[in-house]
Amino acid sequence: MIGKLRLTNSLTRKKEVFEPIEAPNVGMYVCGPTVYSDVHLGNVRTFLSFDVINRYLKFLGYKVRYVRNITDVGHLLDSGEDKISKKALLDQLEPMEIVQKYTNDFHEVMATFNALPPDIEPSAIGHLMEQIEMIEVLIDRGFAYVSNGSVYFDIDKYNETQEYGKLSGRKIEDLINQTRFLDGQEDKRNPLDFALWKNASPEHIMRWKTKWGEGFPGWHLECSVMSTKYLGSQFDIHGGGMDLKFPHHDCEIAQCVGVSDQMPAKYWLHTNMLTVNGQKMSKSLGNSFLPGQLISGDHELLDRGYSPMSIRFFMLQSHYASTLDFSNEALNAAVKGYTKLANGIRILKELEYPEAQLQTLNANQGAQIHKMCDDCHHAMNDDFNTALTIGHIFNLLKKVNSFHSGQIDLSEIDLETFLRMKETLLTFTEDILGIRPETNLNGENLLNILLQDYAQAKIAKDYQRVDYLRSRLKEEGITIKDMKDAVGWAYSEQ
RNA sequence: GGUUCCGUGGCCGAGUGGCUAGGCAGAGGUCUGCAAAACCUUUUACGGCGGUUCGAAUCCGUCCGGAACCUCCA
Structure with missing residues (x-):
């Protein structure tokens, strides 16, 4: 600890x-x-x-x-x-x-x-x-x-x-x-x-x-x-x-x-209380909206809907003992901030420590990362300061993105530092702040893109591609069905 | 009226005596088939006035402005 x-x-x-x-x-x-x-x-x-x-x-x-x-x-x-x-x-x-x-x-x-x-x-x-x-x-x-x-x-x-x-x-x-x-x-x-x-x-x-x-x-x-x-x-x-x-x-x-x-x-x-335009959000004042309305955007005070994780992120960007004012502008900023965070975490999960040592160790780089990890702990220790913690998380994320894009080589830090960075970020973001990935990836939409590709390959008589798509989808439990004028699909027997 | 709290840059929002919070937005750059993302650099602060201190956004006083509770609400 x-x-x-x-x-x-x-x-x-x-x-x-x-x-x-x-x-x-x-x-x-x-x-x-x-x-x-x-x-x-x-x-x-x-x-x-x-x-x-x-x-x-x-x-x-x-x-x-x-x-x-x-x-x-x-x-x-x-x-x-x-x-x-x-x-x-x-x-x-x-x-x-x-x-x-x-x-x-x-x-x-x-x-x-x-x-x-x-x-x-x-x-x-x-x-x-x-x-x-x-x-x-x-x-x-x-x-x-x-x-x-x-x-x-x-x-x-x-x-x-x-x-x-x-x-x-x-x-x-x-x-x-x-x-x-x-x-x-x-x-x-x-x-x-x-x-x-x-x-x-x-x-x-x-x-x-x-x-x-x-x-x-x-x-x-x-x-x-x-x-x-x-x-x-x-x-x-x-x-x-x-x-x-x-x-x-x-x-x-x-x-x-x-x-x-x-x-x-x-x-x-x-x-503390939630406010809307500086006034306490309360049932009797009629300036409150339901969680569902905030998500769907179905309320006169709301320009659009906001995803649950964006809302969670938005709330955690303030301290629990401070009032938090709701506005479309602030929520929009939170959506962007959350997206940046979610993308950083996704990249982090894929990031692996290299086997080949391309660079000599950079002690300064390692020290910075360790300091930022410590900062996360200190921030939460200070009366559960989630806002400050998120600030430190973003600082760490800059490193992650730099590693990912190759602007800093991972071998500039040692394995121990790398593992600590990864664990700290994942633990604080997902386990402690409870911010998880949120995606509107829709399997059927993606499938339809592939089926269109399949149909075109058929027309082009690119049977290598046709067979490839059919067998890959089969592995995912999808059977492609050629119909007279279209391409359909069915669940495969498992 | 009583009790308590707050006033930070274009917006949100941390920060309780000295050290760049952070996000969004703006400007410039790197990268790039286009686009996006990412990274780097950068502009704009601490409500007014006074005091304490070597030094205050941070402590004290005062004024101005706002909020909550005192009545059902988390």
């Missing part, structure tokens, strides 16, 4: 050296999507950021357990309706059909962008028993109270010994002054108290029986429950979008501390 990994901890607001609680194990929990509609492009950015973080931690040799939840209940709208219930009523489907549909969609989208799946993907409904148990513990420990069939977290009680809002830097007095009036507020002792369990109104379709009444879990609870269950009451990294800092993550912390007296995560990482 070269150097130490440092990351910006939102909890301390400082860049810290990463030291796992129990090396080589690393536990990472990331707040996943609420599956009530198509996955938002902002979610994609967040999950791609954590995909790279997951990949890099694994590359460093850590035994990572990456947990990312699926929220399938408890996430409410302003109106107090459950997001999933509402969509289910609207579409006249079972809530679980909604959940399944959008979970499938989510997985498909993430796979399109070459994100590795998490190691565990638990759902809230799948952990109702555990949620109820955690509520009981919080009641027993005096941090929660029952009120009209609901259970609320007691902020005043918590603050006697702890500090609610520590992560986001909120102060209780300020919060109280600004709290707006929400439905069900009259059941709370303090307007800041948040629901652990909510009594279901008669029309609410997602409901479960408990000793407090029929209801459903509060949104913040699931993450505390599932992170604790799979990663323990203390784990290494907790991640999510910046907009979850408050209240979601502060509530999560309160619940976990309320149960175990321990801060759940050692390091908190928050990804």
Whole structure:
């Protein structure tokens, strides 16, 4: 390992050296999507950021357990309706059909962008028993109270010994002054108290029986429950979008501390927002497009479609903690940059170290390459700086292209340097950044070019060529079929 | 109003005290049947003002401009 990994901890607001609680194990929990509609492009950015973080931690040799939840209940709208219930009523489907549909969609989208799946993907409904148990513990420990069939977290009680809002830097007095009036507020002792369990109104379709009444879990609870269950009451990294800092993550912390007296995560990482023309991309502002629309170009804000890897490359060209602004101009630049990268990697894979020594070793050349390889490690170690890493990758690629075109002879560097250059580039680009080749090569189109060639050879009575094409295609499982006025083909028997 | 963050060249975007980030675009060149690619060279920077320092895009103050969170969103 070269150097130490440092990351910006939102909890301390400082860049810290990463030291796992129990090396080589690393536990990472990331707040996943609420599956009530198509996955938002902002979610994609967040999950791609954590995909790279997951990949890099694994590359460093850590035994990572990456947990990312699926929220399938408890996430409410302003109106107090459950997001999933509402969509289910609207579409006249079972809530679980909604959940399944959008979970499938989510997985498909993430796979399109070459994100590795998490190691565990638990759902809230799948952990109702555990949620109820955690509520009981919080009641027993005096941090929660029952009120009209609901259970609320007691902020005043918590603050006697702890500090609610520590992560986001909120102060209780300020919060109280600004709290707006929400439905069900009259059941709370303090307007800041948040629901652990909510009594279901008669029309609410997602409901479960408990000793407090029929209801459903509060949104913040699931993450505390599932992170604790799979990663323990203390784990290494907790991640999510910046907009979850408050209240979601502060509530999560309160619940976990309320149960175990321990801060759940050692390091908190928050990804920044996507913007469009300088404004946050958000559903309510109507300035957002779906991942599918970005790929197809089917949106009024988009001049054209952009391939998934170009988009991934585009996102990784900024740091996860910075906002990233979308524009056609920036995306076009990314398409070109990605193409250059993909071509360089393709050339690199074909590049072989020569057997004949044509040049004497050039120590300077070798030193430069080793430095660039080191730079890649340092850049990723510096708070997963993918933008900087890509910069170094391009510098290495210049060498690769120069070797390829013969402007520098490969024998100017030694075999060890060559192998390191090759391995570093491939590992960082494909394994860590997760950028893979993307091609629209179409087998049938290529076949048709060959068949046209075949037809012309026939007309020219160039039977040597005709036989050659027929036998070569046969080897590829294609049988050429001469027809009266055309040339066709069929799959060969295998 | 409170909390937090940002302002880098034509565009995007790294960079927290001294060392050419990088990509796209522009200019010149090498190579080339044409074209493309690639490589080399090169132009344009750190919002304004003040301060700290031998030295600041980087630290401090201040002003201007923008954003996020405080309310569902990653």
